[in-house]
Amino acid sequence: MGRDGALKGWPVTGWRHDRLETREDVVIVExxxxxxxxxxxxxxxxxxxxxxxxxxxxxxxxxxxxxxxxxxxxxxxxxxxxxxxxxxxxxxxxxxxxxxxxxxxxxxxxxxxxxxxxxxxxxKAAIEAIFAHGYPPLPEEEPVIPIGLLYDLPRRLREAQALFRRTGGLHAAAIFDAEGRLLWLREDVGRHNAVDKAIGAALREGRLPLSRSLLLVSGRAGFEIAQKALRAGIPILAALGAPSSLTLELAQAAGMTVVGFLREGGANIYTAPWRIRQSPSSEPTV
Incomplete structure (x- = not known):
């Protein structure tokens, strides 16, 4: 059972239809x-x-x-x-x-x-504590993201998830700029850890606040993730899963855009929908 940083080999006995086989699998280290x-x-x-x-x-x-x-x-x-x-x-x-x-x-x-x-x-204390600690003010006029670009971000996220492709056992957090360029991607067994790693990378490079950026997470948009995005000055939080009610209450109070159930060809915009616009006819929307 060898180990290489974030990965570890582990013997597995598996069934494939009616045949039993033994092999070494790769699991994520925690x-x-x-x-x-x-x-x-x-x-x-x-x-x-x-x-x-x-x-x-x-x-x-x-x-x-x-x-x-x-x-x-x-x-x-x-x-x-x-x-x-x-x-x-x-x-x-x-x-x-x-x-x-x-x-x-x-x-x-x-x-x-x-x-x-x-x-x-x-x-954690709820929304009042977030405002008490302070956060960068979110921009009121930008960024505005075309929906076709938003639809394409899950594909870009998947293509960048090297560890997930090998193990299937990780959350991901990706920070994109307003043009859809991937700035930082981090993977971790904890979804909040992945977000902290991505924001920490931006902090070390002196890039905060991230006022023209979008955070995409591979799971749901829980309150702790929305809080972290807000603290980093990120105006758009998108998730492949659902947001929670407390996330939406925080986002509505702060003017943050929350996108849930994002996939190629569909998305729900829960708060501040003005930051997502229709794609020009020249852009693919699927």
């Missing part, structure tokens, strides 16, 4: 990751374990940064340029060392957020 925050202060360093999440190894630094930013523990994207650094005390730990001049709420740090790979952060 392991805990502890996210820590270190605060240097006058010759000492305070270390706070902040979160433990079950994740697929790979892009762990992006995951840590994306999580801390979307949870408003990193106060603003500019912190990256002011000397933030990363350490790996062990393969299953990421330590984010904040610059000395960054103020952070120690009480929030000492409140551990325990996550599972399927449900995201549980027991």
């Amino acid at each position: 392991e805990p990751l502890e996210i820590q925050v270190a605060l240097p202060r006058e010759g000492t360093v305070e270390i706070f374990p902040v979160a433990v999440t079950m994740r697929t190894p790979g892009h762990d630094e992006d995951l840590a940064l994306g999580f801390l930013y979307t949870e408003a523990l990193i106060p603003e994207p500019a912190v990256i340029a002011r000397g933030l650094s990363l350490e790996r005390p062990s393969p299953n730990e990421v330590r984010v060392i904040l610059p000395m001049d960054v103020w952070i709420d120690r009480e929030r740090l000492t409140r551990h957020f325990y996550m599972t790979s399927s449900c995201g952060i549980c027991g």
Whole structure:
């Protein structure tokens, strides 16, 4: 049973019609990751374990940064340029060392957020807390996406999911620009982890807020995913599955466009439908 990063070989006994066969399958690796925050202060360093999440190894630094930013523990994207650094005390730990001049709420740090790979952060305060922590204002006039381009994004997502093609066991989050170019794609056993990884990658490159971008997720559009997209300044959230009622309430209050049940040839627009327009006759719509 060999292992290669995010993948692991596993012997499988399978039935194919009426024939029994034994072979080695490839499964996705799931392991805990502890996210820590270190605060240097006058010759000492305070270390706070902040979160433990079950994740697929790979892009762990992006995951840590994306999580801390979307949870408003990193106060603003500019912190990256002011000397933030990363350490790996062990393969299953990421330590984010904040610059000395960054103020952070120690009480929030000492409140551990325990996550599972399927449900995201549980027991979070609802919409009022999202607005209290702040988020970049969403643009009121753009982007406006032609429906034909939107229909094509699931295909582009599938083609970029290298690990899913091998295992069938991963969620994906992809950030596209307004012209449909894929900017970042991340895969993980946890759908919220995939989103944190994609947003963390954008944060490390100094690209936030993502005000001319679209986030596409391979599953449903739950509240925690909408919250993360809003924190990153993403005006359009699209999902292959359904949104939840709390997602739609948050999106409606913030002016975010939510698209559900997206497929080639169909989509439901739940909020801010003005950001999706009819395709010109020269564009394919299927």
